[in-house]
Amino acid sequence: MKDKLHFIGVIGGSEVSPEIAQLAEEVGREIARRGAALVCGGLGGVMEAACKGAGEEGGLTIGILPGESRRSANPYVQIPIVTGIGYARNVAVVKSSRAVIAIDGSYGTLAEIGHALQSGIPVIGLGTWAISMDGKEDNKIIVAKNPKEAVEKAFSLIGNQE
Amino acid sequence: MKDKLHFIGVIGGSEVSPEIAQLAEEVGREIARRGAALVCGGLGGVMEAACKGAGEEGGLTIGILPGESRRSANPYVQIPIVTGIGYARNVAVVKSSRAVIAIDGSYGTLAEIGHALQSGIPVIGLGTWAISMDGKEDNKIIVAKNPKEAVEKAFSLIGNQE
Amino acid sequence: MKDKLHFIGVIGGSEVSPEIAQLAEEVGREIARRGAALVCGGLGGVMEAACKGAGEEGGLTIGILPGESRRSANPYVQIPIVTGIGYARNVAVVKSSRAVIAIDGSYGTLAEIGHALQSGIPVIGLGTWAISMDGKEDNKIIVAKNPKEAVEKAFSLIGNQE
Amino acid sequence: MKDKLHFIGVIGGSEVSPEIAQLAEEVGREIARRGAALVCGGLGGVMEAACKGAGEEGGLTIGILPGESRRSANPYVQIPIVTGIGYARNVAVVKSSRAVIAIDGSYGTLAEIGHALQSGIPVIGLGTWAISMDGKEDNKIIVAKNPKEAVEKAFSLIGNQE
Numbered sequence: 248m249k250d251k252l253h254f255i256g257v258i259g260g261s262e263v264s265p266e267i268a269q270l271a272e273e274v275g276r277e278i279a280r281r282g283a284a285l286v287c288g289g290l291g292g293v294m295e296a297a298c299k300g301a302g303e304e305g306g307l308t309i310g311i312l313p314g315e316s317r318r319s320a321n322p323y324v325q326i327p328i329v330t331g332i333g334y335a336r337n338v339a340v341v342k343s344s345r346a347v348i349a350i351d352g353s354y355g356t357l358a359e360i361g362h363a364l365q366s367g368i369p370v371i372g373l374g375t376w377a378i379s380m381d382g383k384e385d386n387k388i389i390v391a392k393n394p395k396e397a398v399e400k401a402f403s404l405i406g407n408q409e
Numbered sequence: 410m411k412d413k414l415h416f417i418g419v420i421g422g423s424e425v426s427p428e429i430a431q432l433a434e435e436v437g438r439e440i441a442r443r444g445a446a447l448v449c450g451g452l453g454g455v456m457e458a459a460c461k462g463a464g465e466e467g468g469l470t471i472g473i474l475p476g477e478s479r480r481s482a483n484p485y486v487q488i489p490i491v492t493g494i495g496y497a498r499n500v501a502v503v504k505s506s507r508a509v510i511a512i513d514g515s516y517g518t519l520a521e522i523g524h525a526l527q528s529g530i531p532v533i534g535l536g537t538w539a540i541s542m543d544g545k546e547d548n549k550i551i552v553a554k555n556p557k558e559a560v561e562k563a564f565s566l567i568g569n570q571e
Numbered sequence: 572m573k574d575k576l577h578f579i580g581v582i583g584g585s586e587v588s589p590e591i592a593q594l595a596e597e598v599g600r601e602i603a604r605r606g607a608a609l610v611c612g613g614l615g616g617v618m619e620a621a622c623k624g625a626g627e628e629g630g631l632t633i634g635i636l637p638g639e640s641r642r643s644a645n646p647y648v649q650i651p652i653v654t655g656i657g658y659a660r661n662v663a664v665v666k667s668s669r670a671v672i673a674i675d676g677s678y679g680t681l682a683e684i685g686h687a688l689q690s691g692i693p694v695i696g697l698g699t700w701a702i703s704m705d706g707k708e709d710n711k712i713i714v715a716k717n718p719k720e721a722v723e724k725a726f727s728l729i730g731n732q733e
Numbered sequence: 734m735k736d737k738l739h740f741i742g743v744i745g746g747s748e749v750s751p752e753i754a755q756l757a758e759e760v761g762r763e764i765a766r767r768g769a770a771l772v773c774g775g776l777g778g779v780m781e782a783a784c785k786g787a788g789e790e791g792g793l794t795i796g797i798l799p800g801e802s803r804r805s806a807n808p809y810v811q812i813p814i815v816t817g818i819g820y821a822r823n824v825a826v827v828k829s830s831r832a833v834i835a836i837d838g839s840y841g842t843l844a845e846i847g848h849a850l851q852s853g854i855p856v857i858g859l860g861t862w863a864i865s866m867d868g869k870e871d872n873k874i875i876v877a878k879n880p881k882e883a884v885e886k887a888f889s890l891i892g893n894q895e
Contacts, residue, residue, distance in 0.1 A: 252487070284488075309488065315504065315528070315819070325414070326446075326471065328490055329504040331528075332497065332818040333801070334686060335659035339501075342477065342491040354711075357702060358685025362658060364678035366477070366493075378681060379701045387678075477657070494656040495639070496848060497821035516873075519864065520847025524820060526840035539865045540843065549840075576811070608812075633812065639828065639852070649738070650770075650795065652814055653828035655852075659818065663825075666801065666815040690801070690817075 253283040254309070255401050256344030256368075258337075258360070259293025259375075260353040267293065267351045270373060272300035273394035274348055279306025281402060286311065286344045288336065289320045289327060293350045298323035311340050338362050345405040348397045349375040349388070360388060369404040373397045415445040416471070417563050418506030418530075420499075420522070421455025421537075422515035429455065429513045432535060434462035435556035436510055441468025443564060448473065448506045450498065451482045451489060455512045460485030473502050500524050507567040510559045511537040511550070522550060531566040535559045577607040578633070579725050580668030580692075582661075582684070583617025583699075584677035591617065591675045594697060596624035597718035598672055603630025605726060610635065610668045612660065613644045613651060617674045622647030635664050662686050669729040672721045673699040673712070684712060693728040697721045739769040740795070741887050742830030742854075744823075744846070745779025745861075746839035753779065753837045756859060758786035759880035760834055765792025767888060772797065772830045774822065775806045775813060779836045784809030797826050824848050831891040834883045835861040835874070846874060855890040859883045 255278045259271060275297035278285050285301040287294040289310020298308040302323045310324035313336045317327040330336040334355065341347055341363040349360055352375040360378075363370045364387050372388040379385060389404075391397035417440050421433060437459035440447050447463040449456040451472020460470040464485045472486035475498045479489040492498040496517065503509055503525040511522055514537040522540075525532045526549050534550040541547060551566075553559035579602045583595060599621035602609050609625040611618040613634020622632040626647045634648035637660045641651040654660040658679065665671055665687040673684055676699040684702075687694045688711050696712040703709060713728075715721035741764050745757060761783035764771050771787040773780040775796020784794040788809045796810035799822045803813040816822040820841065827833055827849040835846055838861040846864075849856045850873050858874040865871060875890075877883035 309490070311490065317505070326488060327505070328471075328473065328501060330492075330501040331504050332494065332500070332659065332821050333662070334689065335494065335656065335662045335818050335821075338494065338657070338659045339490060339492040342493050343479070343489070352704070354685050354688035356685070358682045358689060361678050361680070361682025361685055365658065365682060375704070377703050377706075379703070380676070380699070382701075494659050494818075494821065495824070496851065497656050497659075497818065497824045500819070500821045514866065516847050516850035518847070520844045520851060523840050523842070523844025523847055527820065527844060537866070539868075541863050541865070542838065542861070544863075633814070635814065641829070650812060651829070652795070652797065652825060654816075654825040655828050656818065656821065656824065662818070663814060663816040666817050667803070667813070 252307070253402075253405060254286045254344050255283045255398070256286045256340055256347035257293065257297040257350065258287065258340065258347055258356050259350035260356060261290045261292040261294065263292040263351055267374070268296040270394055271296035271350050274350065274373070274397055275300025275306070276304050277394055277398035279304035281398065283402075284309060286340060288313065288340050289324050291321055295321035295323060309343070311336050311343065334358070341368055342366055344368060346371065346401040348373060348401055352376050369401070371397045371400045371404075414469070415567060416448045416506050417445045417560070418448045418502055418509035419455065419459040419512065420449065420502065420509055420518050421512035422518060423452045423454040423456065425454040425513055429536070430458040432556055433458035433512050436512065436535070436559055437462025437468070438466050439556055439560035441466035443560065445564075446471060448502060450475065450502050451486050453483055457483035457485060471505070473498050473505065496520070503530055504528055506530060508533065508563040510535060510563055514538050531563070533559045533562045533566075576631070577729060578610045578668050579607045579722070580610045580664055580671035581617065581621040581674065582611065582664065582671055582680050583674035584680060585614045585616040585618065587616040587675055591698070592620040594718055595620035595674050598674065598697070598721055599624025599630070600628050601718055601722035603628035605722065607726075608633060610664060612637065612664050613648050615645055619645035619647060633667075635660050635667065658682070665692055666690055668692060670695065670725040672697060672725055676700050693725070695721045695724045695728075738793070739891060740772050740830050741769045741884070742772045742826055742833035743779065743783040743836065744773065744826065744833055744842050745836035746842060747776045747778040747780065749778040749837055753860070754782040756880055757782035757836050760836065760859070760883055761786025761792070762790050763880055763884035765790035767884065769888075770795060772826060774799065774826050775810050777807055781807035781809060795829070797822050797829065820844070827854055828852055830854060832857065832887040834859060834887055838862050855887065857883045857886045857890075
């Protein structure tokens with residue numbers, strides 16, 4: 248099972264608009280349709296919507312929680328990991344993923360994007376942050392136009408890894 | 410799935426004798442036979458033997474890894490969680506479990522026992538540490554005589570929780 | 572002592588050009604001249620240069636290290652904190668600071684900026700990342716033109732806090 | 734400064750009897766008298782009493798806090814490190830110390846003792862846990878009869894390290 252199951256991370260804010268939640272749900276569905284497991288921070292907003300979508304398609308959902316109790320997980324998390332380490336759990340969310348899809352985004356999402364790029368994990372962005380230095384855009388955050396394209400890009404990028 | 414799946418932790422040293430490994434493997438088998446998922450630190454020794462046993466009985470195995478790569482997981486881990494936080498991941502192993510079974514034991518296992526008791530998570534001991542203060546034994550580590558009894562006690566204790 | 576000593580964080584890459592190192596050293600000097608303690612990740616590059624500058628002016632330097640040994644600290648760290656939690660220690664660097672000054676910047680610095688903004692800690696940027704969403708720049712990273720201005724802005728921002 | 738300043742950890746419960754608090758305060762005083770800095774978890778009980786004692790003798794006190802705010806530090810902490818990683822900060826307390834003195838002790842103290850022994854950091858016990866396996870006491874926790882002896886033993890043990 249280990250060799251076959253890919254883990255795709257979905258990162259984004261815990262409070263989002265219905266439009267963003269719909270995008271996240273569709274990303275979750277696409278990940279599950281392609282047979283990968285979904286990794287996220289386990290809470291609400293983008294995380295909950297993505298887990299809901301993945302679950303509807305029979306996919307596996309893993310929530311790496313910041314707090315002290317599995318009860319803080321959204322109802323669509325099947326594997327709750329209770330870290331008790333607060334926001335530092337963001338590092339575990341990205342490191343456990345072969346690629347991450349960033350949707351919309353709070354500053355916490357920006358932190359996760361930074362951790363992912365620092366660790367060499369591909370980041371696909373769907374309406375998320377753009378970053379630049381000295382007026383020059385950094386193109387490491389790969390832009391996707393819609394949920395399907397985001398998941399396709401994520402899979403094509405992990406295909407190049409071992 | 411979330412409501413039905415119980416998570417039982419197995420903690421113990423990463424380098425152990427064949428006798429201890431056999432105990433751990435049998436603990437893993439019993440956990441899987443009873444339909445629970447096994448949570449551990451994902452490395453060798455007790456962790457690997459327990460995952461092997463659980464996998465043979467069709468159980469789910471989760472390894473919460475200290476390092477930076479899923480490749481450090483033993484071959485029987487199905488869900489590798491890559492934390493990158495070193496020994497501090499021990500806290501996540503115990504907090505993600507409804508009860509933990511401590512087998513044999515290095516000082517790392519002692520730390521995990523302390524974290525579990527601090528968090529109110531039942532600890533069942535199989536040839537592991539005993540602790541005392543002022544010459545008086547603390548009986549919070551529940552002693553089991555064999556793998557079957559250890560797993561039975563773990564399940565009876567989580568039965569009392571919500 | 573606790574009430575009087577302010578902690579200012581300095582974040583930036585561990586391998587930088589001599590020009591960037593000089594900026595960081597000057598930032599460290601300014602922080603010490605104003606009587607604040609310097610908090611950083613304790614390693615090389617921006618962190619080392621800033622500690623060197625602060626030390627030259629008699630300032631206190633705190634290095635919150637990712638690894639397992641105080642020997643990994645740069646020679647100008649006076650208070651080495653050994654976390655053993657890897658990159659997750661970035662969270663501790665920013666949370667221990669009243670304001671952070673980001674210089675140049677790797678992706679790790681981007682992660683630290685995200686953690687700081689998420690926690691409501693002011694970020695002053697000196698030749699570092701700019702962030703935008705939907706083509707609109709987010710102005711939460713306060714731009715400084717030189718080390719002196721960066722430190723002045725940091726102090727003016729913490730003045731508004733309790 | 735770095736080469737001269739030794740860091741001695743003091744670990745123990747956050748709610749203790751006046752007798753235990755007095756022991757902790759005396760340990761803090763002795764550490765400061767010998768010119769070392771005191772490292773602890775920064776909260777109440779043993780930690781607060783030890784910081785109070787150290788401060789009275791002009792010593793430096795470092796509190797590595799579990800939560801999100803420096804305001805949770807006891808009033809005698811001079812250098813508050815805000816980790817935001819909860820109980821996992823215990824790892825940082827012991828790793829930042831050349832030796833740790835365990836006083837009395839909750840289960841959290843037991844976890845810290847385990848982390849210290851796992852990392853090869855000497856542990857001196859003052860009315861704290863004893864540990865045994867297979868009915869045989871493990872003598873790695875070095876027993877001290879009083880605060881002065883505890884601190885003397887701590888210094889003699891770090892003397893053997895680089």
